[in-house]
Amino acid sequence: MSQPAVPPSAEFPAQARAAVRQLRASRIREVANAGIGRPDVLPFWFGESDQVTPAFIREAGSRALEAGATFYTHNLGITALRGALAEYVSALHGPTSVAQVAVTSSGDSGLMLAAQLVAGAGDRIVAVTPLWPNLVEIPKILGAAVHTVSLDYGADGWTLDLERLLAALTPDTRALLINSPNNPTGWTMPRAVQQAVLAHCRRHGIWIIADEVYERLYYGDEPGVGGAAPSFLDIARRDERVICINSFSKAWLMTGWRLGWMVLPEAMEGDLGKLIEYNTSCAPAFVQEAGVVAVREGEAFTRDLVGRLRAARDHLVGALSALPGVDAHAPDGAMYVFFRLAGTRDSLDLCKRLVREAGLGLAPGSAFGDEGEGFVRWCYACGTERLDEGVRRLRDYLAR
Amino acid sequence: MSQPAVPPSAEFPAQARAAVRQLRASRIREVANAGIGRPDVLPFWFGESDQVTPAFIREAGSRALEAGATFYTHNLGITALRGALAEYVSALHGPTSVAQVAVTSSGDSGLMLAAQLVAGAGDRIVAVTPLWPNLVEIPKILGAAVHTVSLDYGADGWTLDLERLLAALTPDTRALLINSPNNPTGWTMPRAVQQAVLAHCRRHGIWIIADEVYERLYYGDEPGVGGAAPSFLDIARRDERVICINSFSKAWLMTGWRLGWMVLPEAMEGDLGKLIEYNTSCAPAFVQEAGVVAVREGEAFTRDLVGRLRAARDHLVGALSALPGVDAHAPDGAMYVFFRLAGTRDSLDLCKRLVREAGLGLAPGSAFGDEGEGFVRWCYACGTERLDEGVRRLRDYLAR
CATH class of the missing domain: 3.90.1150.10 (Aspartate Aminotransferase, domain 1)
Structure with a gap:
């Protein structure tokens, strides 16, 4: 040297x-x-x-390794996992097709992909805080400007001032980032607020990027369609500007597996496939196989x-x-x-x-x-x- | 709904x-x-x-799953793998410390992270082509402009016109992307050319992002220090503007595992850790454990x-x-x-x-x-x- x-x-x-x-x-x-x-x-x-x-998921991973699931997969995920997720999401939130579901290398990766899909340099992004840092920082990597709207803390815990949020969602806003149920506060956006936010975003063409990885960990008295937390998937069409991010980390204790998924308009499938190719190519093959078992047998x-x-x-x-x-x-x-x-x-x-x-x-x-x-x-x-x-x-x- | x-x-x-x-x-x-x-x-x-x-690597993955390696790891990778990689890289390319090595969720992810580290909207990037598409497309996601310099094809196969490359590396160029050995042509940058390119890039502060995932698959008669293809790591200091990307996919047949690594200046460790957190958080824990066995026992x-x-x-x-x-x-x-x-x-x-x-x-x-x-x-x-x-x-x- x-x-x-x-x-x-x-x-x-x-x-x-x-x-x-x-x-x-x-x-x-x-x-x-x-x-x-x-x-x-x-x-x-x-x-x-x-x-x-859980052992039944770890064993599924080992079985897939033994069976030789060590090759590249489709960018959007293996058919078995996309199919299992489409059924799972449909049961929780209404009809969702395989073409509207993509497998990602973690919920984090899904958030990065969603940001890459819609946000570039100079774009205005609005996020509701307090919030785990990733959602706020990711758009900055792409040169976007993140404006935050804070929840209020009072006798009832954390609440959202809807009017303040809508005022921040100016017509030139590119995307709203919402994490509900929220990390760290546990605040969960009520259905009526979701409806108002969706109507406003529709009016101005503002994207909603919803981080819903805690949807199954919901203890409130106003659940959504399938018993999980209220989700934008319950009320949004599948062909509009709504991208929902989810993860295997919380509902199946799979943090260290780095596996997640997105629900998004079918028209974006091709562009998302390119972005996955250029970010991670695909999630590990045997990890996806274990994900099938988690979804199918983990309820x-x-x-x-x-x-x-x-x-x-x-x-x-x-x-x-x-x-x-x-x-x-x-x-x-x-x-x-x-x-x-x-x-x-x-x-x-x-x-x-x-x-x-x-x-x-x-x-x-x-x-x-x-x-x-x-x-x-x-x-x-x-x-x-x-x-x-x-x-x-x-x-x-x-x-x- | x-x-x-x-x-x-x-x-x-x-x-x-x-x-x-x-x-x-x-x-x-x-x-x-x-x-x-x-x-x-x-x-x-x-x-x-x-x-x-190979079975011994798959079995290591299964053992790690059985042992419960299913939690988040450090953003930059588990200590055992960073240590194994530092030793591996040192043997091939001269002294390299743990702080100069980071584990990534695939070589692809390493390339995206390298681009995010140095390239933003409007930056000029130069790539030598023909080239697998990812290297050329990744910077565009960040708004950078990619200028390509083509190899020439003749009686000796593909060769580089060094003067043409240096002319393209104008002082305002942010980074040079080099994949050597090259996919698809197999062209491998000779040592003398590497020296000239490095000297030029040093003079103008141009980053070298070297995709060296095929370094072990080298059949030429001018190998680098440790028998692999000539690498920028053989001739560059560890504290200058050189980032090398590698992968477990080719040398250990681990395409479907999505595991890679980067060698980069120690001063960038903290910023890379943030970017990994915001891209994938970490590679799967048991995948990293299998990586340790591949590096330690796979020679x-x-x-x-x-x-x-x-x-x-x-x-x-x-x-x-x-x-x-x-x-x-x-x-x-x-x-x-x-x-x-x-x-x-x-x-x-x-x-x-x-x-x-x-x-x-x-x-x-x-x-x-x-x-x-x-x-x-x-x-x-x-x-x-x-x-x-x-x-x-x-x-x-x-x-x-």
Whole structure:
């Protein structure tokens, strides 16, 4: 190897372009990094269960590997999985054809693909916050400008000022990004609000990109057509400007598999296929095979999971509410309690101290936007004993 | 489900933005689609072996699934895989640290990430063609302008006019895209040319994005440091504007796993981590575990594979050269014979006819750029009996 004696000119530093350097780094990971090498830390910071993927799905993956499912697949996914998903989506949200469903290499990838489909440099994008960072940052990679509309926090928890959102959805807006049920707040857009937003977006040709990965994790009293959270798929036509993103991560505990899907107008199938080719080509073949088994045989598991999550939610909200200074509401959806802690002005600093001084891993509210400051996110996708030990650590810390 | 009676306004069709509609669709897939439902077609069109991934790698994937490797991993990859890759790259190309290596969800994803790192709207990108379409199309998704410099075809096969390339690399060029060994031509950039290109790019601060996924599939007589094809990693510093992309697909027959890696300046690690978070989050956990076994235990397999591919290359070039009108050169690298067929003015039409009338699946040269017109690509990653049957079908077709 010949290394030139003269280093490269300082004129040309090896660094990413400015738009990428300015992307927000994950403050959750910043907190988690503070816990590296600390096996005693109880982590509730990430959005995943402490349980491994169910055995029947892992075994399906192994069977597919053994059978040799190690070749490229169609960009849009294997026929068996697209078919299973079309049936699944149809049962939850009304008739949906195979041509309206595409398999993606994670829900994240689906969000990136949706953004690439509709958003370019200079486009105006509107997002409702607090919100997990990816939805807000992805369009910036494409040069789009993201305008945020904040939920309001009050006695009823987080609520949306519909008029403020509609005012932000100016006619020159390219797309609205909605994550409902919402990470981190659990806020779920009610049906009547969905109807108003859809009508407004139709009028102005504004795309709706709906991140609905938590749709099955819904505990509210106004479910959609098939018992899941209200979805834009319940009320939208399949040939209009609505793209819904979903994932295997939450309903089947498959976070580490990186498998998701999109529902979108059939007219976009060809263009989406090109984008998938140019992003990841396809999801791994045997991962898709396991996905077929998850969708076809996983319904009982998912229903049981939702029951357990509901119990965990109620348990955690009850325990937290007994602590001084904690203001916690039971969320309608997802798997987080996003609670306010009196006197907290720097949630990032607080969460780092909780890791170091109390062995408790939580996510800082500021990771989800400025309006999340003063809050902390706690993922309750685990057993009650683990939750109790976490609450005990928080109580002891607050008592100091 | 309430479907509104009035369809959405024709003013706002549900279609992708213009830049995406204008992306080139794969002409290889167009040919392959002509063979759907035709089990008698012998396919040589895709860039993958007809052999399944070796059992020891598939078994590693299954073991990881059984052990419960189903959770999110670090954005940049699991420590074991980054460490294995750092050692592997160091052995082939000189000292490379873990911080200079990142795991990606396929080589494709690595190329998209590299483009996102350095290229935005309006940036000038230069690519050497003929070239598999992804490299040329990816920057367009980000709004960059891609300028191509064609190799020349003559008595010695495909060669590069270095002066023409350097003239195209104007000081305002943001990045050069080089795929060497090249898909489809097998052209491999000689060391002296790499040195000249690197010196020029250093002078003007032009990024080199090197797609080196075929580096192990090299049959030429001027190998790089570790026996692979000459690589920019052999001659570049690790802190300058060079990003190398690689993949598990070719050297370990893992196309359907979607696993790759990047080597890049350590100073970009943090920004790359953000982009991976916003593209796919991470590669599947158990896929990465299998990757560790491939890198650590796959050397004998890869060396044997390269020997078999070299034999297949020589066999196919010999057989094709015996056909009338065929002009075929033995490529220095990759796994394709990209041969000229006299009188062919529309290779796409020819390849469709070969599927329908001869049961032979080849890739049209025009899929790789206008300068590929008149050529056909044949992937020889299979046994000689299969190659012989393919050549027989081509001979019979030409004889009609």
